Amino acid sequence: MKPEHLKIHEACFKLCQGYVRREAPIVFQLIQVGETKLYKELGMKNLFTYAVKICGLPEGAAYSFIAVGKTAKLYPCLREAVAARTLTVSKANRILSILTKENAEELVEFATSHTAKEIDREVRRRNPKAIVRAKIKPLTGDTDLLQAPIP
16 A cells, blocks of 8 residues: 555544544533523523534434433443444444333343344334435436335
8 A cells, every 4th residue: 555545544534433432522522511401591482492502512412412412311221332432423323213211221232233224124024114215306406305104
């Protein structure tokens, strides 16, 4: 590998590793902000607005971090897996719709050892309505793509 390519690779790798290491702390800090209502002191109407407007998180990431954090308070096994970085926020978010006290440990274990597609398949198997969502995706300036489930 060329030295300049190795430098690019090392920089990219370092940034990507940093992202994964910051996920869990972000989740738990956002929950503390929510519990203390700190966002109100900063003039925000809710935690989501705080996460997006003040912290600069993308909307999708803010929703995921907040949802996983709130659910992690209810299920210690989920909290531990996210904190230990054996389960990413993205994968954890995929199982939230079917998580119960009875299946929490099993699902968290499943999610830690399977791909996102396999997790989605398992969620659909357990609850066929859980993943099915209508989507609108912009294609061009005046054309959108609508995907919707039809029973």
